[in-house]
Amino acid sequence: xxxxxxxxxxxxxxxxxxxxxxxxxxxxxxxxxxxxxxxxxxxxxxxxxxxxxxxxxxxxxxxxxxxxxxxxxxxxxxxxxxxxxxxxxxxxxxxxxxxxxxxxxxxxxxxxxxxxxxxxxxxxxxxxxxxxxxxxxxxxxxxxxxxx
Amino acid sequence: xxxxxxxxxxxxxxxxxxxxxxxxxxxxxxxxxxxxxxxxxxxxxxxxxxxxxxxxxxxxxxxxxxxxxxxxxxxxxxxxxxxxxxxxxxxxxxxxxxxxxxxxxxxxxxxxxxxxxxxxxxxxxxxxxxxxxxxxxxxxxxxxxxxxxxxxxxxxxxxxxxxxxxxxxxxxxxxxxxxxxxxxxxxxxxxxxxx
Numbered sequence: 001x002x003x004x005x006x007x008x009x010x011x012x013x014x015x016x017x018x019x020x021x022x023x024x025x026x027x028x029x030x031x032x033x034x035x036x037x038x039x040x041x042x043x044x045x046x047x048x049x050x051x052x053x054x055x056x057x058x059x060x061x062x063x064x065x066x067x068x069x070x071x072x073x074x075x076x077x078x079x080x081x082x083x084x085x086x087x088x089x090x091x092x093x094x095x096x097x098x099x100x101x102x103x104x105x106x107x108x109x110x111x112x113x114x115x116x117x118x119x120x121x122x123x124x125x126x127x128x129x130x131x132x133x134x135x136x137x138x139x140x141x142x143x144x145x146x147x148x
Numbered sequence: 149x150x151x152x153x154x155x156x157x158x159x160x161x162x163x164x165x166x167x168x169x170x171x172x173x174x175x176x177x178x179x180x181x182x183x184x185x186x187x188x189x190x191x192x193x194x195x196x197x198x199x200x201x202x203x204x205x206x207x208x209x210x211x212x213x214x215x216x217x218x219x220x221x222x223x224x225x226x227x228x229x230x231x232x233x234x235x236x237x238x239x240x241x242x243x244x245x246x247x248x249x250x251x252x253x254x255x256x257x258x259x260x261x262x263x264x265x266x267x268x269x270x271x272x273x274x275x276x277x278x279x280x281x282x283x284x285x286x287x288x289x290x291x292x293x294x295x296x297x298x299x300x301x302x303x304x305x306x307x308x309x310x311x312x313x314x315x316x317x318x319x320x321x322x323x324x325x326x327x328x329x330x331x332x333x334x335x336x337x338x339x340x341x342x343x
Binding site: 009010012013017041043044045047048049050051052054055057058060061064065067068071072075 | 178182183186187190191196200203204207208211212276279280282283284287298301302303308323324326327330333334337338339340
């Protein structure tokens with residue numbers, strides 16, 4: 001086995017990472033037993049490997065998913081609106097103007113027809129019946145019945 | 149990776165279901181890869197709020213691309229390619245705005261160290277934080293591609309072939325890249341026996 005240098009770049013990294021297969025690892029260990037320079041290299045790589053192990057990432061915000069789904073929902077809504085408005089955007093002005101004028105005229109005619117057909121009852125048509133009137137009528141009917 | 153091999157990728161299957169309108173499968177993908185994507189981005193940009201914001205954009209892009217998704221590569225290769233692209237763009241913009249001053253700043257936030265049996269003394273905690281800051285700065289000082297390769301290799305335990313695909317290089321080029329990156333880290337961090 002050759003020394004661990006740039007001619008076999010993956011061996012050192014893979015050995016310390018535990019990625020070497022059994023045969024390759026055994027061959028390297030036999031070489032290490034007689035090569036102080038490679039021993040030192042392995043020790044340094046192992047120190048780096050363990051140092052990197054200690055770098056933990058912070059906890060993830062509990063509302064991460066919620067925020068993501070809200071963004072997806074907002075995007076879906078805005079894309080629906082874009083599709084809706086997009087359907088009209090390519091229409092040239094000379095086509096839009098007559099359509100808008102016709103729609104406006106139809107709307108006004110409809111409103112006029114609706115107002116004349118269904119008159120809203122005014123206050124003068126409404127007969128208000130008071131409680132005292134009802135009572136006095138009932139008393140009158142009682143008197144008439146007694147008189148008979 | 150061919151289509152046949154990709155067929156074995158369960159994530160790709162889930163993504164195809166998302167393509168067919170199955171929102172629950174998107175939830176499964178999110179659940180499965182949320183932590184690895186955010187942690188990868190955190191170590192790359194070294195700011196947790198930024199990492200989460202970028203991760204939101206990563207998953208949003210995945211969702212947006214559902215209609216055109218084709219399993220031509222392993223799902224995680226695609227996912228980490230998006231994450232890497234976004235993070236490196238952010239770093240370039242950030243560097244452009246602030247220069248390199250951020251590297252000399254103290255750590256914005258460090259996770260509190262979990263010790264199972266006993267609480268560390270104030271001194272131990274201080275030593276830990278100083279050394280952790282050294283690790284953080286040593287990683288930051290690596291060239292972008294080397295840094296990304298080391299993070300994927302060390303923390304996401306990705307295979308060489310997959311990292312090479314994410315970075316758009318050959319497998320042998322990646323091995324040389326990692327060798328150079330770890331050589332630089334050894335020069336800076338080998339004095340740390342353990343932290």
